[in-house]
Every structure is written in structure tokens, then in C-alpha cells.
Amino acid sequence: MDTIDSSDVRRRIQAVHDTMYVLSGKWKISILASLCFGVKRFSEILRDVDGISGKVLSRELKDMEMNLLIKRTVLNTHPVTIQYEITEYCDMLIPIIHNLSEWGIKHRKKIIER
Amino acid sequence: MDTIDSSDVRRRIQAVHDTMYVLSGKWKISILASLCFGVKRFSEILRDVDGISGKVLSRELKDMEMNLLIKRTVLNTHPVTIQYEITEYCDMLIPIIHNLSEWGIKHRKKIIER
Numbered sequence: 038m039d040t041i042d043s044s045d046v047r048r049r050i051q052a053v054h055d056t057m058y059v060l061s062g063k064w065k066i067s068i069l070a071s072l073c074f075g076v077k078r079f080s081e082i083l084r085d086v087d088g089i090s091g092k093v094l095s096r097e098l099k100d101m102e103m104n105l106l107i108k109r110t111v112l113n114t115h116p117v118t119i120q121y122e123i124t125e126y127c128d129m130l131i132p133i134i135h136n137l138s139e140w141g142i143k144h145r146k147k148i149i150e151r
Numbered sequence: 152m153d154t155i156d157s158s159d160v161r162r163r164i165q166a167v168h169d170t171m172y173v174l175s176g177k178w179k180i181s182i183l184a185s186l187c188f189g190v191k192r193f194s195e196i197l198r199d200v201d202g203i204s205g206k207v208l209s210r211e212l213k214d215m216e217m218n219l220l221i222k223r224t225v226l227n228t229h230p231v232t233i234q235y236e237i238t239e240y241c242d243m244l245i246p247i248i249h250n251l252s253e254w255g256i257k258h259r260k261k262i263i264e265r
């Protein structure tokens with residue numbers, strides 16, 4: 038990274054903080070990671086994200102919808118189907134989540150080798 | 152992202168969790184973000200990371216050194232100088248942190264426009 042003045046360094050570090058705040062909490066990034074692999078129904082997200090309860094998942098989905106991270110679509114099927122997807126606004130997060138996953142896989146190997 | 156079977160989705164989500172665990176806590180990612188801009192002394196990191204105290208910074212640096220995230224070098228100057236840098240192992244985190252920063256800057260604009 039090019040050398041830049043300290044006020045810009047602080048602004049960029051604050052921006053990292055802002056993103057981490059949006060992605061904070063135990064479940065948000067796992068839900069986003071699940072939706073990185075495509076449009077999903079509630080039950081599919083529940084299956085993907087180890088350890089989350091239905092009650093917590095519905096609260097998190099409401100919060101993420103309010104924060105423009107995900108989009109909820111109600112399909113006119115019988116019975117009604119509700120599906121969730123990452124909003125266009127959040128597309129930029131997909132490579133971040135992909136990189137986080139890659140690093141995590143390498144990190145786990147490294148820790149096991151120690 | 153290509154469609155992949157659900158056990159691999161869960162493995163990748165777990166890997167995202169592992170990375171977020173390593174980067175968790177209020178300060179780690181900000182300290183890494185500061186070091187993304189080059190080798191730094193203790194006082195420089197303290198200036199970069201808004202709100203952190205000297206005591207907390209030294210504890211975090213010890214923990215990050217133990218987890219192979221950063222390297223501490225003692226220079227034979229008068230007085231002695233100690234500098235910190237990101238380990239090669241962590242180089243892959245730099246683009247992640249850079250993307251987190253970019254997204255945070257856009258997110259802040261979006262929230263202000265709402």
C-alpha cells in the first residue's frame with residue numbers, strides 16, 4: 038500500500054471499523070456467507086449456519102433487511118415461499134467473504150500443523 | 152459463486168467464522184489496518200487507532216504476536232526502538248482489510264444519503 042498521510046490512515050481505519058460494526062455479532066457474516074452461494078429459503082439458511090436457532094435467524098434477517106444487506110422476496114406459491122438474497126449494495130462484500138473463507142481454511146491448517 | 156454441495160458451504164462458512172474469531176475483539180483489525188500502511192512503532196499505532204489505550208495496545212500486540220499475525224523487531228538504537236509489522240502469513244489479510252475499508256467508506260456515504 039502506498040504511503041499516505043496519517044489523517045487518511047485514520048479515516049480508512051475508521052471505515053474498517055464501520056464495516057466490522059455492520060458485520061458484527063455472531064451470525065451476520067455467516068448468514069451473508071450462506072447467501073454468497075445463491076438465493077436461499079429460511080430453512081436452507083438455518084441448515085447452512087451451524088448452531089443458529091430459528092428465532093435468532095428471523096431476528097437477524099429482519100435487522101439485515103433494515104440495513105439494506107439482504108432482500109426478502111415473497112413468492113405467490115401455495116404455500117407462500119419466502120426467499121432471501123444479498124442486495125446489489127452488498128455485492129462488494131462477496132469477495133471479502135470469499136477471502137475471509139480462504140484465509141480461515143489456511144489458518145486452520147497452520148494451527149493444526151503447529 | 153459456483154453452486155457447491157451443502158457440506159462444503161458449511162465448511163466455508165466455518166472458515167469465515169475462524170477468520171472472524173482471529174480478527175475479533177474491538178482492536179485487532181484496526182491494529183492490522185494500521186500496519187497495512189507499513190512498519191510502525193508503538194507510538195505510531197497508538198496515534199492511528201482512535202480510542203485505544205497504551206495498556207490495551209501492548210496486550211493486543213502480545214496476543215497478535217503469539218498468533219503469528221504480527222512480528223516484533225527490536226532495533227539496536229539508543230534508546231532501543233521496537234517496531235511492528237504484519238507477518239508474511241498475514242499478507243493475504245491486506246486486500247481483505249483494504250476491501251473492508253472501501254466498503255466502509257461507501258457504506259458511510261449511503262447511510263448519510265438516506
